[in-house]
Amino acid sequence: MPDHIEVFLRTIISFSLLLVGARIIGKQTIAQMTMFDFVAAISLGAISANIAFNTNVKVPHTIIAFSIYVAIIFLISIISLKSRKGRKLLGGDPTIVIQNGKVLEQNMKKMRYTLDYLNQQLRERDVFNIEEVLHAMVETNGTLTVQKKPQFRSVTRQDLMIAVTPEQRLPIELIMDGEVIEKNLEQNKLTIPWLESELRKRNLTQQDVVYAVLADNGNMYVDTYRDHIHSPIDKE
Template sequence: MLEHFEIILRSFTSFGLLLVGTRILGKQTISQMTMFDFVATISLGAISANLAFNTSLKVSHTILAFVIYVFIIFMIALISLKSKKGRKFLAGDPTIVIENGKILEKNMNKMRYTLDYLNQQLREKDVFNIEEVLFAIIETNGTLTVLKKPQFRNVNKQDLMIPITPEFNLPIELIMDGEVMKQNLDQNNLSEQWLHSELKQRNLVQSNVLYAVLSGNGNMYIDTYENHIHSPIDKE
């Protein structure tokens, strides 16, 4: 019984350490996994897992190892931030794999990057014809960045000289799950009276609204609990 209690306590400690460690190290390890980030994440996970269930290891020794790893990763991140050479050594450089519609097989071979995987990543970028690609680059975190040739790029409103409505703010969530987001209203100098007035103009009341958001151009999107869709395409 005492052993079970110890494992429970060690598991909570392990989870707490991981949470604190990731907060210290920031979001880059999650959002931009370079090779170094990958190794660091696996190492921290392994130490935390051993702390949780490996009762043969002393808790103090495992926590010390975890703290040392976090310190090393944090210092290396600082070096990468301050030094371009250090950043290049740790993360490497982006690699061009397609130039002007031509596959650079030597660069692909260096990375052991297959044509099948290249085609898969191109399709994920809505590219089905390699001739459309001006440059395709493998970033340091393994993702593929594609720049199409000018004649294959999407046309935007500026190209067509269509007038646009300027946007100066991020969308503001006003109602979520039927509850008024009072903090968002206060931060943007909006009142509940104004919100209810906007709903009234649309013949709605708060209890009918699932979600309401004010876009950056001043338009309001409202989704009600009743969708008025009699035959949903996908029904659970």
């Protein structure tokens, strides 16, 4: 078999295995990148890359190695799910870097976490004055969680004793890219005639609409293909 055809086929196999492995492991590798998840992702990527272009390595051997890695990662994730001690061992514990408004230098030194990086993380959370912070901790995935002092927190409706209308559901997407999402209509006991009626109230048909979503308050947002904007700001 010519080398370029072999690499082509191996790449397809590699990509397919990576997708299957990701589906088996779940979303935690992307969404909650702990140290263990980082090592797992790097390892699976390296094995997949070898399947794709390293023609000196036999495909069955790399598939076996990949499968074993996925099985180990999946097993460890199950252990972490069932055991709190297992989660701590693999993911570690959050580390407090600010307590009662005081920076804990020793905790930061253990993590090799600098004041410059702390300030950067605070600015990313719209905190430009460290004096506003009551508590801050570095989570196991490396993100910084911040609790502001009471006087610097945003005012809520509850603070102002304002009545709140309960929200019973998420917004419902009705039309996406010009196509009616019939599954969403059925799940929420809505019908296509009802949708067409709502569009007629706006002098629209389904063919005019690129996106439509029903908010939890009953209002419908509709975006059409024709925006009637004569001078778009970002026209390429």
